[in-house]
Amino acid sequence: MLALAVRNLVKTYPNGVQALRGVDLEVPEGDFFALLGPNGAGKTTLIGIVTSLVTKTSGTVEVFGSSIDTALEQAKAHVGVVPQEININYWDSVYNIVTTQAGFYGMTPRQARERAEACLEQLQLWDRRRDSGRELSGGMKRRLMIARALMHQPRLLILDEPTAGVDIEIRRSMWEFLREINAAGTTIILTTHYLEEAENLCRHVAIIDHGQIVERDDMASVLRKLHAETFVLNLREAISTAPVLSGYSVERVHDHEIEVEVTKDQDLNEVFAGLSAAGLHVVSMRNKSNRLEELFLRLTAREPAE
Amino acid sequence: MNLRTQLVALLTLLRKEYTRVFRIWVQTIVPPAMTTALYFLIFGNLIGKRIGKMDGFDYAQFIAPGLIMMQVITNAYGNVVSSFFAAKMQRHLEEMLVAPMANWTIILGHAFGGVVRGLAVAATVTVVALFFTDLHVAHPFITLSVIVLTAFVFSLGGLINAVIAKSFDDVSIIPSFVLAPLSYLGGVFYSIALLPEFAQKISLLNPILYMVNAFRYGMLGVSDIDIGFAYAIIVAFAVGLFAFAMWLIRRGTGIRS
DSSP: OEEEEEEEEEEEOTTSOEEEEEEEEEEETTOEEEEEOOTTSSHHHHHHHHTTSSOOSEEEEEETTEETTTOHHHHHHTEEEEOSSOOOOTTSBHHHHHHHHHHHTTOOHHHHHHHHHHHHHHTTOGGGTTSBGGGSOHHHHHHHHHHHHHTTOOSEEEEESTTTTOOHHHHHHHHHHHHHHHHTTOEEEEEOSOHHHHHHHOSEEEEEETTEEEEEEEHHHHHHTOOEEEEEEEESSOOSSOOOOTTOEEEEEETTEEEEEEETTSOHHHHHHHHHHTTOOEEEEEESSOHHHHHHHHHTOOOOOO | OOHHHHHHHHHHHHHHHHHHHHHTHHHHTHHHHHHHHHHIIIIIIIIHHHHOEETTEEHHHHHHHHHHHHHHHHHHHHHHHHHHHHHHHHTTTHHHHHTTOOHHHHHHHHHHHHHHHHHHHHHHHHHHHHTTSOOOOSOHHHHHHHHHHHHHHHHHHHHHHHHHOOSHHHHHHHIIIIIHHHHHTTTSSSOGGGSOHHHHHHHTTOHHHHHHHHHHHHHHSOOSSOHHHHHHHHHHHHHHHHHHHHHHHHHTTTTOO
């Protein structure tokens, strides 16, 4: 079954900006799905339409078979959303925030109390349950929004930049947590600027740009489409100009560092052999950016402004 | 969601609203008591003694129902407009919008919150009034039903204001420039029988006049206008404003992009 089915979705804002230009997207149940795109590509608008915060211009959206046109409340009951912007009541306590949200989804106070303990424990916020929203750190606010979104045990969890501004330790513990709830059956759609995050967590990916899906496949296939990677090589010997390697693009970064672009039909061994022949020894090597980031930049590269 | 779950959501929202009212009671309950005490002291006692009887009652007694009603109107309206607009500005209104709550649930939850504040203020102001004058209730059902309906009407008004408002200025314009004049000219301090004929006719266009007089009839048993017609006006406003609020929320005016 499809957790999310979006067909020919169009959104034109009153000021004429066309945020979505006929988006088609399917996310199967149980998937961990990355929705990527540069700022202003239409990710948040798409999520806004699915969660009914944004009205669509045309097209259809179904969540687990429930159309947002004919069965909106049923569709919304399946979805938990963690928005990009912090949207908690700063004056309310952590505990009230999650139990109130549960009530909005029809959970009785008793059910909400039991679930609140589980969710806040999972997100390491139980000890802070009496604190008000304004007393929490940025990372805690993000975790609170995840706890809030999970209160009604949604079948589809949508996370819009959930780890923005969160330190690396908490980010990794959040990854672990998200992997666990996905393994337990919750479908997850994730938008993120940390492409490493998408590469680590997600099985499928869609890249949206200028309001259109420009790539949609499983993560491994998408990464295979990357035609070239750039490697940064550290050299033992100092160089004043970039060495010439036939068929390769080489750039000198500084005395002991060069960048080499290697396409899919080329071979790193040839690079090492060429450098060795030139009397240069490679001390260490790394990717200039992660592979998804490289592909992402290539797919969404903008034409220079006229 | 079925009716049961909508009712759970409604009660949750109502609990959230009245918890807020009583948590910040110094801002929500105390100021109307203070203002009303001043009205009674100045108009009821100092000036009222020189005015004498009005419609057969001491002036302090005569203005008591109007003062209570004026505070109910102001506070019911103010409660919803501030609660809803703050939620909109802080974006935690989205908690409700993403949940499977029906539009009527969102509207009634906020409106009932306004009614709770209106009734809490009415009770407090009534206690204050008892320090300055004797009060009795001639028609308990009319008294209670009119105050609840009036609080409901102005709670809906506050909600509509908050939905449409884009800035803090927009939420203060209606209370300052519409509600206050209509309240003061709505027969709180006088019987419209004292006015020239043309002013009486103009006064009949003021909906607050009907609410104040219906409430005064409930408490004192006297009214400038027909009580049945007053009920019809109040109910018509309640139905009309509810329908308008439903239309606004369904359209997403001010709350959805």
